[in-house]
């Protein structure tokens with residue numbers, strides 16, 4: 001529910017529901033002793049150090065064969081072949097009828113928890129591995145193998161699962177696997193992944209919720225000079241909507257983003273435009289706020305139709321929920337990462353710095369099970385140390401290929417493995433992680449109600 005806090009002649013300050021304004025339930029309740037955690041880190045570290053030279057050629061092989069979403073045949077082949085040749089792993093290629101997805105399982109015969117890692121490997125059109133998914137693959141793979149080695153060495157119970165998740169760049173491979181029941185089938189307790197960038201290292205990265213859709217207006221041709229009154233101008237409908245969106249942008253909250261491009265704008269100036277279309281994206285900090293914003297955006301498109309008489313058709317083309325990081329998992333990762341020489345700030349600052357307006361299908365995972373997707377910095381600099389481009393630029397594709405970036409991915413893999421081994425070995429930790437997940441989810445679901453109220457008050 002929206003509360004008006006302060007009313008002056010000039011402005012009203014309104015308290016909107018926000019995930020960052022109230023202390024997080026887990027921020028002060030990390031009840032598990034930290035004395036047992038890093039005991040295994042030295043072993044994990046040497047395991048991954050010995051794996052690194054084996055993984056480096058695999059990394060380069062993926063990087064140097066960039067493939068678009070759902071077409072990652074080379075990456076799928078080299079990754080599954082690699083895992084098939086590792087003792088103890090049962091690998092399912094082309095999993096769940098998705099040509100470039102796979103599932104690899106290492107199961108002990110002992111009772112225990114199920115930890116999982118997502119492996120990404122899709123690239124971007126024209127600029128190759130400019131999102132560094134080759135590094136994500138290496139971090140997750142090294143972590144999974146080190147977790148397996150620790151389970152064997154320490155006789156830990158449970159299971160490790162590696163999910164090969166295609167098409168992160170807009171194709172939603174994780175969402176498809178989630179909907180197909182892949183995570184439920186393996187009885188996954190937690191899921192881990194990471195992402196490179198040019199911002200500082202962090203355990204609690206959180207991505208924005210987004211939804212994309214294709215908008216079409218259908219009008220009627222007429223001679224634009226001789227008899228324009230006989231036509232219905234679809235481009236005018238789209239321009240009216242575009243103008244309404246531009247006006248709406250001023251009235252949105254920080255973190256709300258509306259983007260679009262016009263893909264069809266008519267055929268010739270002397271014909272009234274019977275067809276106009278565009279692709280649009282709505283993002284916000286949380287899924288609830290995105291859904292609320294989307295309803296307001298819908299009204300803008302309806303306005304175009306109402307003003308011109310053109311028929312409106314909206315086709316959804318994809319949605320990712322926001323990523324809600326699990327603070328208890330983040331605490332374990334942060335501790336391991338810092339023990340390895342990293343410098344991630346304390347939880348509240350880590351969370352604050354972890355916000356990005358980019359979106360990922362890992363967000364959907366975070367609404368289904370506890371997860372973290374730590375951010376890791378890699379060097380993207382020119383010869384004189386000047387900052388070069390970040391993710392989705394050719395500079396970053398070059399940065400993601402360097403040995404230094406590979407080494408950083410190995411460090412991330414160590415901290416991820418440390419987190420997974422904690423789950424398998426520290427009594428009560430998984431319960432704490434799950435309790436927090438349930439609380440966060442309840443709060444997130446509750447926000448939908450609040451935001452609906454915001455919306456109703458807007459339109460009533």
Ligand SMILES: [Zn+2]
Nearest residue numbers: 131169391392
């Ligand atoms: Zn990307």
Ligand SMILES: [Zn+2]
Nearest residue numbers: 131133168195
């Ligand atoms: Zn990415």
